[in-house]
Amino acid sequence: MLLALRLEQPVLLCGEAVPVDRPDVAERFEKEMLLALGNRSQVILWLKRTARYFPYIEQNLRENDLPDDLKFLALAESALRMHAGSPKGAMGVWQLMPQTAINYGLVVNDSFDERRNLYLSTPAALAYLKDLYGRFGSWNLSLAAYNMGEEGLEAEILEQGINDYYRLYLSLETQRFILRILAIKRIVESPGKYGFSLSAEDLYPPETFSTIQIDAFGDLPLRLIAGAARTDFKTIKDLNPELRGYYLAAGARMVNIPENGRSGFQTRLAAMIEADAKIRNQRVYLVKPGDNLSRISQKFDVPIAALLIWNRIGVDAVIQPGQRLVIYPATGEKMTAREAIQDDVDQ
Template sequence: MTKRFSIWLLTGLCLTGSFFTMLPEANAAEPTSDYLLSALQIDSPLSLCNEPVPLADPQNKERFEKEMLVSLGNRYQVILWLKRTTRFFPTIERVLSENGLPGDIKYLAIAESALRIHAGSPKGAMGVWQLMPQTARKYGLTVNGHVDERRSFQLSTLAAASHLKDLYSRFGSWSLALAAYNMGEEGLEAEILEQAVSDYYSLYLPLETQRFVFRILAIKCIVENPQHYGFFIGPDEFYPPRAFTTVQFDALTELPLRLVAEASGTVFKTVKDLNPHIRGYYLTAGSHRLNIPPEGEAGFEKRLRELATSDARNRDRRLYRVREGDSLSGIAEKFDVPLAALLIWNRIPINAVIHPGQRLVVLPIDHGNDSETETASGE
């Protein structure tokens, strides 16, 4: 065994803890090349989305084995995939079934994001399904400076299912539909026309797309039979779905999310975690559907209305009128508040230009509610 392989083994064992074993007990001390080779042995033909994968072709076999070894070499990430499946797969499977799509599509979500809500790409894709802004908008999602529904697992799953349905209708096979999902339908169509080939496995495509379907297939093999690849995770070690209920309400003006949290009987972080599509610290005026903890539903609207009324009533006591020569940093220092808090309260960037007469929120809400505290204006 090489030194590099020994270090890899030791790191893998340390990361996994009691719920994970590299190999069955008899071989746990020292995995060998025989083990890695056995992991590549396929006893029966493989299929993806009910379509056979032509692994009899040596080139395809090599492509598949590469993706298997790459995935198995990143074992800590595989553990996270597996533990997240119980949180995300039930919803994905339901949506796929309702749309008449094959269940194997769920493995696409792992290939795209490792089931991470906030996963982003340098090209601008976002969310579990890595939707680009224009694709998301095409399928009804809102993407702007206030809301990015690609981060909403429920909404983005519906959009991805509709997108995949259209891709299959356009290309007639799931291997091509998945390739189009990765590289774009127009790009794939251009390659099909130029090469006069309509079989994914025979097309010369961008290298990432040539690997893509085989990566999904490797993920399917591992997730469907984790013990075969040395992953032994107890039932209690999987991540449970987050419990929530959805409430609908109207905001007459901008509404701080901290008030939603307070009305829900929870903290700001929980509201953000349950509603990752909401950007920033405020809701815009208008109608909203938000997820909150189930125990916060009873009486929610009444509490929120009372909190919003109180917040608006005390707002004037938190305001400061900008004077000649003032700067944001100087105002923050004057009132002994962090500059970052000043920017949050006023929804402005750090390079914002302020003008004499402009009114800025400069005190936290607790100060605004304190009758003994001097008004922010000081005038």
């Protein structure tokens, strides 16, 4: 193991030398290597996921004339997990903060969080990295700024009078950051050297899907999109991790669906939307005095959580007499929604 930690010089990251001849830098690197290698299950997941996502990232790096080593930043930030989040509010594979994502053209709101989508967030993250390099003129400093914020790094450079990442006193997290990326690079590029032997069959295959445009005139249930795509709700959510909740917000939107669901999709979707509208009109319940969500849920034998989803209301919502709720009763319903409305009319 100790032999595997030794580095032949020069050691490069993004084409820039890492001064591993300095004892403090060598120690920081060895620490990151040992921590990474101590979590073998995590390394195996790194290796398996790189086969699925690195080809897309590498293509974008080439097209933007950026160092290939930047792909290891994504592993360091999120282990290539779409829904990775931080206590500070960073999200997605590239761990972008909300305002940074918005500044670089991503949508972050109650309906969409495009930071969660690798194919949407990668161009934004690379544009941000390119701007950081233009600002600092060094990839080591640019990656440090990516981790701690550009203004914070600039303040430290001004105060300490040093613009060498390896000589700057920064937060412990940022002091580790570049060496962690280097450790990940060394392990992923030579897994056999560290005892990892995976065959091509062990790796996760790249994702395959078709992208179609949906023009929604109102909020559209994702279950209808799934049905029209001849798949399930989970598959639509997995292929479109930026979609939040159970509905596609009104407007024009590009959505990923399974390739085998593309043919005839728009026709099936239009028919399902029309059928669902008719069903919803027949499933409207008029709230009566004394009603609450718990009582209505028992009356129609459906979970309260389902009522919240169908009617786009929060768990703390207070319903009022005369309010209309859409309800899809369970098989053993005690009373149909149409009968419930008719009771009100007869009274």
